Amino acid sequence: MSTPALELAGVSRSFGPVEVLHGVTIALRPGRVHALIGENGAGKSTTMKILSGYLAPSRGEVRVAGAPARFASVREAEAAGIVLIHQEFNLAEQLTVEQNLFLGREIRRGWLLDKPAMRARARALLDRLSCAAGVDRVVSTLSNSDKQMLEIAKALAREARVLIMDEPTAVLTRAETDILLTQVRALRDAGTAVLFTSHKLDEVREIADDLTIMRDGAVVWQGEAAGMSEHDMAEAMVGREVSGLYPAKPPAPGGAPVLEVEGLDVPGHAEGVSFALRAGEILGVAGLIGSGRTETFEGLCGLRPARGRIRLDGREVRVRSPAEAKALGLGYLTEDRKTRGLLLTKSLRENLTLTALERFARLTIDTAAEERALDTAIAEFDIRAGARNGPVGNLSGGNQQKLLLARTLLPEPRIVIIDEPTRGIDIGTRQQIYRFIRELAASGRSIVVISSEMQEVIGLADRVLVMCRGRVAGELEGEDITEAQIVRLAMGLGAPAPAAEEMA
Amino acid sequence: MSDTTTLPRAHRALPSMTVIGPVLALVLLVLIGAALNPNFLAWANVSNVLARSAFIGIIAVGMTFVITAGGLDLSVGSMAAFIAGLMILVMNAALPTLGVGVPLVLLGMATALVAGLAAGFLNGILITRLGIEAFIVTLGSMGIYRSLVTWLADGGTLSLDFTLRSFYQPVYYGGVLGVSWPIIVFAVTVVLGEIAMRRMVFGRHCAAIGSNDQVARYSSVNIARVRLMTYVLLGLLVGVATIMYVPRLGSASASTGLLWELEAIAAVIIGGTVLRGGFGRVWGTVIGVLILSLIGNILNLTDLVSPYLNGAIQGAIIILAVILQREGKAGA
Amino acid sequence: MSDTTTLPRAHRALPSMTVIGPVLALVLLVLIGAALNPNFLAWANVSNVLARSAFIGIIAVGMTFVITAGGLDLSVGSMAAFIAGLMILVMNAALPTLGVGVPLVLLGMATALVAGLAAGFLNGILITRLGIEAFIVTLGSMGIYRSLVTWLADGGTLSLDFTLRSFYQPVYYGGVLGVSWPIIVFAVTVVLGEIAMRRMVFGRHCAAIGSNDQVARYSSVNIARVRLMTYVLLGLLVGVATIMYVPRLGSASASTGLLWELEAIAAVIIGGTVLRGGFGRVWGTVIGVLILSLIGNILNLTDLVSPYLNGAIQGAIIILAVILQREGKAGA
Amino acid sequence: QETKVIGVSIPAATHGWAGGMNYFAQAAVERLEQTYPQLDFVLATASDPGKQVNDIEDMVATRHIDALVVLPFESEPLTGPVQAVAQSGAWVTVVDRGLSQEGIEDLYVAGDNSGFGRVSGAFMASQLPEGGKIVALRGIPTTIDNERVAGFESAIEGKDIEVLGMEHGNWNRDDAFTVMQDFLSKFPEIDAVWASDDDMAIGVLAAIEASGREDVKFVLGGAGMKEMVKRTMDADPMIPANVTYPPSMIATAIEVTALGLVSNAPVSGEFIIGSVLVTPQNAEQFYYPDSPF
Numbered sequence A: 001m002s003t004p005a006l007e008l009a010g011v012s013r014s015f016g017p018v019e020v021l022h023g024v025t026i027a028l029r030p031g032r033v034h035a036l037i038g039e040n041g042a043g044k045s046t047t048m049k050i051l052s053g054y055l056a057p058s059r060g061e062v063r064v065a066g067a068p069a070r071f072a073s074v075r076e077a078e079a080a081g082i083v084l085i086h087q088e089f090n091l092a093e094q095l096t097v098e099q100n101l102f103l104g105r106e107i108r109r110g111w112l113l114d115k116p117a118m119r120a121r122a123r124a125l126l127d128r129l130s131c132a133a134g135v136d137r138v139v140s141t142l143s144n145s146d147k148q149m150l151e152i153a154k155a156l157a158r159e160a161r162v163l164i165m166d167e168p169t170a171v172l173t174r175a176e177t178d179i180l181l182t183q184v185r186a187l188r189d190a191g192t193a194v195l196f197t198s199h200k201l202d203e204v205r206e207i208a209d210d211l212t213i214m215r216d217g218a219v220v221w222q223g224e225a226a227g228m229s230e231h232d233m234a235e236a237m238v239g240r241e242v243s244g245l246y247p248a249k250p251p252a253p254g255g256a257p258v259l260e261v262e263g264l265d266v267p268g269h270a271e272g273v274s275f276a277l278r279a280g281e282i283l284g285v286a287g288l289i290g291s292g293r294t295e296t297f298e299g300l301c302g303l304r305p306a307r308g309r310i311r312l313d314g315r316e317v318r319v320r321s322p323a324e325a326k327a328l329g330l331g332y333l334t335e336d337r338k339t340r341g342l343l344l345t346k347s348l349r350e351n352l353t354l355t356a357l358e359r360f361a362r363l364t365i366d367t368a369a370e371e372r373a374l375d376t377a378i379a380e381f382d383i384r385a386g387a388r389n390g391p392v393g394n395l396s397g398g399n400q401q402k403l404l405l406a407r408t409l410l411p412e413p414r415i416v417i418i419d420e421p422t423r424g425i426d427i428g429t430r431q432q433i434y435r436f437i438r439e440l441a442a443s444g445r446s447i448v449v450i451s452s453e454m455q456e457v458i459g460l461a462d463r464v465l466v467m468c469r470g471r472v473a474g475e476l477e478g479e480d481i482t483e484a485q486i487v488r489l490a491m492g493l494g495a496p497a498p499a500a501e502e503m504a
Numbered sequence B, C: 001m002s003d004t005t006t007l008p009r010a011h012r013a014l015p016s017m018t019v020i021g022p023v024l025a026l027v028l029l030v031l032i033g034a035a036l037n038p039n040f041l042a043w044a045n046v047s048n049v050l051a052r053s054a055f056i057g058i059i060a061v062g063m064t065f066v067i068t069a070g071g072l073d074l075s076v077g078s079m080a081a082f083i084a085g086l087m088i089l090v091m092n093a094a095l096p097t098l099g100v101g102v103p104l105v106l107l108g109m110a111t112a113l114v115a116g117l118a119a120g121f122l123n124g125i126l127i128t129r130l131g132i133e134a135f136i137v138t139l140g141s142m143g144i145y146r147s148l149v150t151w152l153a154d155g156g157t158l159s160l161d162f163t164l165r166s167f168y169q170p171v172y173y174g175g176v177l178g179v180s181w182p183i184i185v186f187a188v189t190v191v192l193g194e195i196a197m198r199r200m201v202f203g204r205h206c207a208a209i210g211s212n213d214q215v216a217r218y219s220s221v222n223i224a225r226v227r228l229m230t231y232v233l234l235g236l237l238v239g240v241a242t243i244m245y246v247p248r249l250g251s252a253s254a255s256t257g258l259l260w261e262l263e264a265i266a267a268v269i270i271g272g273t274v275l276r277g278g279f280g281r282v283w284g285t286v287i288g289v290l291i292l293s294l295i296g297n298i299l300n301l302t303d304l305v306s307p308y309l310n311g312a313i314q315g316a317i318i319i320l321a322v323i324l325q326r327e328g329k330a331g332a
Numbered sequence D: 001q002e003t004k005v006i007g008v009s010i011p012a013a014t015h016g017w018a019g020g021m022n023y024f025a026q027a028a029v030e031r032l033e034q035t036y037p038q039l040d041f042v043l044a045t046a047s048d049p050g051k052q053v054n055d056i057e058d059m060v061a062t063r064h065i066d067a068l069v070v071l072p073f074e075s076e077p078l079t080g081p082v083q084a085v086a087q088s089g090a091w092v093t094v095v096d097r098g099l100s101q102e103g104i105e106d107l108y109v110a111g112d113n114s115g116f117g118r119v120s121g122a123f124m125a126s127q128l129p130e131g132g133k134i135v136a137l138r139g140i141p142t143t144i145d146n147e148r149v150a151g152f153e154s155a156i157e158g159k160d161i162e163v164l165g166m167e168h169g170n171w172n173r174d175d176a177f178t179v180m181q182d183f184l185s186k187f188p189e190i191d192a193v194w195a196s197d198d199d200m201a202i203g204v205l206a207a208i209e210a211s212g213r214e215d216v217k218f219v220l221g222g223a224g225m226k227e228m229v230k231r232t233m234d235a236d237p238m239i240p241a242n243v244t245y246p247p248s249m250i251a252t253a254i255e256v257t258a259l260g261l262v263s264n265a266p267v268s269g270e271f272i273i274g275s276v277l278v279t280p281q282n283a284e285q286f287y288y289p290d291s292p293f
């Protein structure tokens, strides 16, 4: 085998008194795709940051092409041809796509920027990724998947010898993921060493040549990926048998609808959306990215300007602000945990209780009660935090997501709208979350699950609403909930459900 | 935006310096003062310094909330001047009807509180409803109030009627057990402010909004209302400060409250509150206010430097006080 | 933090208002001025207004970069006073040796530029290396420079030697083809500033740092150096402004450049630059400066209002100019 | 009949005396506009010398003034611009602060700052015993303040008076109050205070009163604020005297200028309004109960 382009030898890393990596050894070879998988908080991101010079190891060695290396800065790692795509977006939101793409390595002609050249190169890079976003768009106006594509384009532009990607597909659809994987294969064939994490094990199986599985900061399995099935991987990661990912569906609940939405318009994003939701029901919302699902439900929850009739228990209500939505028993969990979900610099406790703060306060806040709520949340959602008092930004991505889920449920909303519930969550925890959602429904709540993962929608939902270009393309129930049907509707290829015509 | 992500982390990693820093600066100043002049620690001087700190102090407590929630208010100094002017006009006008007495003083106090509330509300509405930068709104209202008081005073000074002033004066000079009213009111404001900041929903919401207003909004925090409330609270506290201020000299003019805004903001930041919002502490603000007052006091008690250079010393100490505090993160 | 995420979206969604807004406000002011007085549009008046805008204008161009990169500088006004004082002292001192002539004027100019550079560098170093809030550093240096100039002038006024002043005066009053030097220098500064902001790496890096300094750091932008550079540039431009200012009045005192910092910052924000950084535009700043100068000019054209209320009108117009600009996002 | 325009440029009302001066200027303008319909006035107040130059430029460029009455914020910076006005053929009246070059103005109406200091110093010297200890408050650091202090110091030179301390109270009541409080903490024995300005005297008196100290015998202010003149008139022992520096000199200047324009009467020259010591005996002459100052 060729010499590894980049490797870790017995690397450990501590944050304060807590050691989160214990003697990790991993080798990335040119021309091979190496997948790193493990539970949330297993130490994948930390490993990747050490590999790419963002963090220094506490013990052990980083080797570049066999020789020990110490990166004093990211710049040095990049000079050695090592590029990391972070798990969280690393973009200057107020700058344009092109400005972000070339930040720190602008093309110049003399003293001035060569804007036409940068624009053209930016366009070419984005085209390689089939990303339609305009190069002059301000990044804050991009959808998450476009942002992710931009991150990937940034890495491509750097022409790395070692490309490290931390959950690049978490916010991508299957189609976009395929484009990405095609690019990864092309890079591999050109001799690049690629390291890749994902909680979507099918992708891992599809692309990985080598595989490393981590648990609790240590490597538990390492070798060629070829022999491993998804089931094997899940078991090695979680340390127990994972089967029956989705809980059994009880018979569809009857009864009067709790929530009825009629002709909801969210200007610029969605039009004439109508649906009903019963108690104890899980409604899946499927659609391609950009089909306006998020915006529809944000509009419903008073987070965006929206028009339309909303009835709760048959009574017409108006939701003009998130506070009103909360008062009516609507809870919404955002898909964008970093910029809209969590206060990254605040502690777990403060984040957990933010939405339901008045429950903990008479005149003053009862901190002890907050701590108890945090204990419960940590136990219930299996949140793994190094230090409880540290900022949430230090949690691993998956654990942040669990905390966010805990927060949304803390005010005990009657209607829970969850946008991408398991984005970045490992398979073991995912099972727990699905079970939890089902239990919530069984206890009489109504749940909406917006998800770009077809399997999730199919496995979890009692009924599925499919959206296409800002409109409801159709509704599926029971046996009709199949991948083929959803895709057909999502692509806008006719609607079998007569309800859809009525609305149009 | 820049420092928010790194700063609070530094707070955790090195709680010592950011907490001890301002206190240390204050202690150093006190030691210097005591060394330079034996009367420095006499109760008379301490009481003077505390009482005169009360105006800026009370305002700075309100400013702490505004800044924590990611706002700013440049208008407080001229707002104080305007309210003082208005209060004097109202009291003088009502004097013939009400006569010198408690009702008249209460009327004056009510005027100050209502005017403060209204002024804060106005700033807040423009900022939250029309979405204009707080800097611009309050820069504008700063000019407006300063102008209005000049106009009310016809360019000169508005003075409280002499008999009325004597009656009202105890509100500044009098007190309980040798502690004068401004000190008491200041202390009460600080204690309530500290409780509101640390143990009440309001303070938590301010920090959340200042830290990331999108997150706060998605967490069903009524951000417009909380922001508005911070300005209203600040306006109210400006009113309270004015109530203490007017009995001192019984007058208001265009130069009343000049640069109080800068002093209040400086106190807040010296105290460790983050200018970009997201983290605030009221007790720190108190330390900041005391540091600023003590500098002037010490400079007056000694004549080591040319009085022309007072401002330079003041400037240097402000910077030093913050260096002391941030030393830990120098490398960052 | 609040507006950064929503603002740029508004920029794209409604490019019209944020771009047209300031221009519209300016046009309105010009129309009002022309209606009130036929001489308003005469070249003499236009030239006066432009020339006097040049000081604040040149400084505000530098301030645009500082603010875009997420910083702030409160010290520019007193820095200008200090540099003017220093320049006068140096020129008077060298007069016997060099005699009245171009070399002496060049010496004065060099002094101003070097002093400006040094002052900006000092601010920048304290902010970037010691990691102290820009607000505090520049509040401190504001006090220091103001004090120093008072001290240099011994409480009074520093005056350029009379013969020297007459020789130097053409730098303010003279010009080319009827356009006076300050206007020319201002125009050149603006053009270069606009190019630096939009077509050079520096401007881009400023915006990136102001938008998110972590991202900039990870993208190998030397954020400490770029930030430092913004302060140095601003200091240099304060030096340039002073070079134009000294021949105008031939003197410097404690009241020179008073409140220029607020005016410059206000101009920058009225022009559409985001106070929290991440987005800046130089041409907008020019509009902001002109709006502010015109208000004063127009108030002098008529005597409709009591001069006591000038400040109120000014304040109201500042707020209105920004409302005009942000109207589009009122709902947001 | 042709309308003539008179420009009046004065510093803004940032402290008591300037406030009084603003009042008198506006009152004079209003009165004269009534009296002489053929006159038009432009009144501008400036917060710093640069702004004052702007105002004067605007008056010339857009109002074509025939006469300028200017109370310079500072002498040096205003000299050039006022000279330019004079050269354009307009009448120039300079008030209070002389320009740094002679012969520019047609009419000069002024107070006497060093005289103000001398009168104050002489009074203090006459009232204090041998070895009397005083503290002094100064105004905003400016040439005016320097002249006054120099005059004061020359008057007490050779007298056995000890000046314990001098600090800037910036012609501001609050600042004076603070400074005086600190003086009282610092010096156990103070015989008298030269507050040098009535606004500052008010702050000083409040501080003394609050401290309950009996050692300070009197406070000398200045500029003739009506409340203070009244107290002198009423023989208040704490305020035995005042020194005039009438803000109404601006009105005099405007009136004389207006008269010159409408009647071509020979009004050029110098009017120096000397500083006079106000005592209980003559206070009545200096008491204007209707003035705001």
Ligand SMILES: Nc1ncnc2c1ncn2[C@@H]1O[C@H](COP(=O)(O)OP(=O)(O)OP(=O)(O)O)[C@@H](O)[C@H]1O
Residues within 6 Å of the ligand: A015, A020, A038, A039, A040, A041, A042, A043, A044, A045, A046, A047, A087, A384, A385, A386, A387, A390, A394, A395, A396, A397, A398, A399, A424, A426
């Ligand atoms: N800066 C930090 N300070 C303290 N603890 C940290 C820090 N960064 C990471 N950790 C801790 O290190 C552990 C490993 O985190 P890491 O982000 O590597 O997990 P991960 O495997 O990437 O998980 P996920 O799948 O959820 O992204 C977690 O327990 C996390 O809380």
Ligand SMILES: Nc1ncnc2c1ncn2[C@@H]1O[C@H](COP(=O)(O)OP(=O)(O)OP(=O)(O)O)[C@@H](O)[C@H]1O
Residues within 6 Å of the ligand: A140, A141, A142, A143, A144, A145, A269, A287, A288, A289, A290, A291, A292, A293, A294, A295, A335, A452, C009
């Ligand atoms: N912050 C934003 N500002 C403006 N437009 C946005 C923003 N976010 C997304 N959009 C645009 O809105 C449309 C729909 O957004 P989005 O992709 O979030 O829809 P969605 O159906 O909820 O998909 P998903 O949730 O799977 O990402 C897209 O065209 C997207 O570009």
Ligand SMILES: [Mg+2]
Residues within 6 Å of the ligand: A044, A045, A046, A087, A166, A396, A397, A398
């Ligand atoms: Mg991770």
Ligand SMILES: [Mg+2]
Residues within 6 Å of the ligand: A293, A294, A295, A335, A419
């Ligand atoms: Mg979505």
